Amino acid sequence: MTKYANTHITISSITQKILTLDVQQRPQIEACGILLGSIDSQGNWHAEQAQPLRNRYNSAVYFEFEPEELLEAELRYPGQIIGVYHSHPTGYAEASSTDRENMKRVNTEQDIPWVWLILRGPFQQHAHQELVATAIMAYHHDAKQGLQKVHILLENPSNTDRADSPLGEK
Numbered sequence: 001m002t003k004y005a006n007t008h009i010t011i012s013s014i015t016q017k018i019l020t021l022d023v024q025q026r027p028q029i030e031a032c033g034i035l036l037g038s039i040d041s042q043g044n045w046h047a048e049q050a051q052p053l054r055n056r057y058n059s060a061v062y063f064e065f066e067p068e069e070l071l072e073a074e075l076r077y078p079g080q081i082i083g084v085y086h087s088h089p090t091g092y093a094e095a096s097s098t099d100r101e102n103m104k105r106v107n108t109e110q111d112i113p114w115v116w117l118i119l120r121g122p123f124q125q126h127a128h129q130e131l132v133a134t135a136i137m138a139y140h141h142d143a144k145q146g147l148q149k150v151h152i153l154l155e156n157p158s159n160t161d162r163a164d165s166p167l168g169e170k
Helices: 013-025 067-076 097-109
Strands: 003-011 032-039 045-053 081-088 115-120 136-142 146-155 162-164
Touching: 003 013, 003 115, 003 136, 013 032, 013 045, 013 081, 013 115, 013 146, 045 067, 045 081, 045 115, 097 115, 097 136, 097 146
Parallel strands: 003 045, 003 146, 081 115
Antiparallel strands: 032 045, 032 081, 115 136, 136 146, 146 162
16 A cells, blocks of 8 residues: 555644544544645645544444534535544554445545544543554545555644654554
8 A cells, every 4th residue: 555646644733632632532432523624736635623523333443423413514614624533442553444445435436535544542541642653544545546545744743843754654
């Protein structure tokens, strides 16, 4: 699996904090939500904010948004949803077959250009830890190339400079 056509996702420090808090508050289930921001002319995603959503199944191995809640978010943030995220609290280190099917359906069949973040656990509740670079994976399903890993850039939380972190690569 190769990176998606040299594109990347930049995750702001605010988004990193929201993701960290979300997975720490829901360490036993797949925490999930949407990524808000923009997609530039080169196809790079810029996640400036995240909005946690309910996992309607409260499952450690499966997530699904409440349709009404996703629709409400789409109406509240028109044109700003650039992707989704969810966690793998058990520590599973790649996209599951269900993840892959959903990515293909949304990215190619529905032609929605979302990026998909997966945060790998285990997570400790109220641990005051930041996201660990090796615990994030990003994907996009390309119609021609299939499922591709996306390079991740983390904004440095101490300032606005962006720190290049080769996440999702081993």
